[in-house]
Amino acid sequence: MKKFQKAAIAAIMACGVVIVLSIPLNARLKGAPVPFSADWAHYEDGQRLEGGKLHASSEGIRLEGSAGGESFVMIFNFNRGVAWSVIDAERMYIETAVDGDELGMGEIGQFGMPCPPEAVANRIGSEDVNGRNTEKWTCDVPGEGIETVWYDTRLQMPIRSEDEDGRFALTNIKEGSQPASLFIPPPGYTKLEVPSF
Secondary structure, three states, X not given: OHHHHHHHHHHHHHHHHHHOOOOOOEOOOOOOOOOEEEEEEEEEOOEEXXXXXXXXXXXXXXXXXXXXXXXXXXXEEOOXXXXXXXXXXXXXXXXXXXXXXXXXXXXXXXXXXXXXXXXXXXXXXXXXXXXXXXXXXXXXXXXXXXXXXXXXXXXXXXXXXXXXXXXXXXXXXXXXXXXXXXXXXXXXXXXXXXXXX
């Protein structure tokens, strides 16, 4: 039972990892205008803290990775308005309802704008980032500080960001359709009911 509880706690913590990958902004979640996959990483003081694989489509986002030695899979299905934290070791998942206007996910899921609506946005130029055309912006978020963002004009989302606390980046970006099976829990997995607090 302790192993099961540890897995459940790790999955719930993974939700927090995803939400704080970059500065916690209120991003308006919607599907990706161009489906793609990419590698992602979050750095602080030059050290990689988290990283993994990202899949994006019009249906949602799937984030796979590891943080603090723990692996996680998070699926955000925009069509259904839910997030799933998958616990592979136990063949289970936790389901959470999400409101796209309230879930703070930073750059991930922020399609169609370089900065969140509440930020003072300032375009400071254009720059090539790993062979992709980007617009370089500063986003001054009240109470959060200034973040520099490289906004991919084709993917319509930031692929790199930096602030005083660290850096977030997408690399190895590959455009192309993503299997629908990536955006739902795996077949045969059981939904874990988590008590409300």
